[in-house]
Amino acid sequence: MARTLNGEVDIVIPTIRSLNFLEDWRPFFEPYHLIIIQDGDPTKEIKVPEGFDYELYNRNDINRILGPKANCISFKDGACRCFGFLVSKKKFIYTIDDDCFVAKDPSGKEIDALAKHLENLTKPSTPYYFNTLYDPYREGADFVRGYPFSLRAGVPTAVSHGLWLNIPDYDAPTQLVKPLDRNTRYVHAVLTIPKGTLYPMCAMNLAFNRELIGAAMYFGIMGDGQPLGRYDDMWAGWCTKVVCDHLGYGVKTGLPYLWHSKASNPFVNLKKEYNGLFWQEEMIPFFQSVILPKKCTNAQECYLELAKQAKEKLGPVDPYFNNLADAMVTWIEAWEEFNAPAKVKNGTA
Ligand SMILES: O=c1ccn([C@@H]2O[C@H](COP(=O)(O)OP(=O)(O)O[C@H]3O[C@@H](CO)[C@H](O)[C@H]3O)[C@@H](O)[C@H]2O)c(=O)[nH]1
Numbered sequence: 001m002a003r004t005l006n007g008e009v010d011i012v013i014p015t016i017r018s019l020n021f022l023e024d025w026r027p028f029f030e031p032y033h034l035i036i037i038q039d040g041d042p043t044k045e046i047k048v049p050e051g052f053d054y055e056l057y058n059r060n061d062i063n064r065i066l067g068p069k070a071n072c073i074s075f076k077d078g079a080c081r082c083f084g085f086l087v088s089k090k091k092f093i094y095t096i097d098d099d100c101f102v103a104k105d106p107s108g109k110e111i112d113a114l115a116k117h118l119e120n121l122t123k124p125s126t127p128y129y130f131n132t133l134y135d136p137y138r139e140g141a142d143f144v145r146g147y148p149f150s151l152r153a154g155v156p157t158a159v160s161h162g163l164w165l166n167i168p169d170y171d172a173p174t175q176l177v178k179p180l181d182r183n184t185r186y187v188h189a190v191l192t193i194p195k196g197t198l199y200p201m202c203a204m205n206l207a208f209n210r211e212l213i214g215a216a217m218y219f220g221i222m223g224d225g226q227p228l229g230r231y232d233d234m235w236a237g238w239c240t241k242v243v244c245d246h247l248g249y250g251v252k253t254g255l256p257y258l259w260h261s262k263a264s265n266p267f268v269n270l271k272k273e274y275n276g277l278f279w280q281e282e283m284i285p286f287f288q289s290v291i292l293p294k295k296c297t298n299a300q301e302c303y304l305e306l307a308k309q310a311k312e313k314l315g316p317v318d319p320y321f322n323n324l325a326d327a328m329v330t331w332i333e334a335w336e337e338f339n340a341p342a343k344v345k346n347g348t349a
């Protein structure tokens, strides 16, 4: 499966560290194109291991390419990765952090995470009715008795959210009280997250169909100069889930696993997350009550409507949300610039 799709996939990596982790992924990633977003000091030279096909952007490149719209791309936060989603021309994106390595399944076999994501994304989802044997499209499984035949075709899958062995994706307070917690539990399952249910999306091991949902996969303004960090993937997860629910697309979570090796500093994380720990009590009810109008028929239209509603409902919580809503609009302007349909000249594109 993976080999046949390699012209349709970009791998996006945000980094403030080293790219040595790519050695571990070489057999799996070498056939693909990498888009690397170098965060922090743009004068620092980073080394991409030999043999990988890649493009690399630092902050100066982002400023030059986007001009005044560059202010919608975060600096000093993993949220900068969404610049890669913007400039990609591929159908599928896989994004991974630079401290993630190849995990092994319980039989000891190395997991080709990208291949599994592509399988998840190219098979339908079932958001309207839960299958108690989980993924009905998996070999050796099917829809159970009582599953309506009218729903067995499923819907297109827009997002595949993979998990992590070793260091779990905890918030800072949980990291502080459970510093030794390690995830050793391999659950052999892929689930469609039901329509109307939100989830905490983590960008460490995430794939999506850029054509279906890319415009809504915006990681917000976080980090440098902002009162919030580390809510980049949460925000994008809530936005994409409500847009998928509205447009009739599916979101899956579960397999594949990778190995997350490095716990980020919980004290530093607490500083970054602090406001978010309060604001999430307002943000989540907002997303739970969002209703997108019928006239919104694609991800861009839904996203602009979401920006409008976020300003109205979350602006009173803190002025930050007015700026975030403005940045969401700028993001869509940039998205439309980069993803304009090819101009037709004399009948040929
Ligand atoms: O200023 C920064 C900080 C980090 N990065 C790159 O982003 C990813 C994730 O960073 P890190 O491993 O430090 O963070 P975790 O706490 O382990 O990861 C979770 O936090 C999420 C929210 O930001 C993230 O998606 C989760 O996976 C690494 O590649 C860093 O190099 C950066 O570019 N700029």
Ligand SMILES: [Mn+2]
Residues within 6 Å of the ligand: 097, 099, 260, 262, 263, 264
């Ligand atoms: Mn990490």
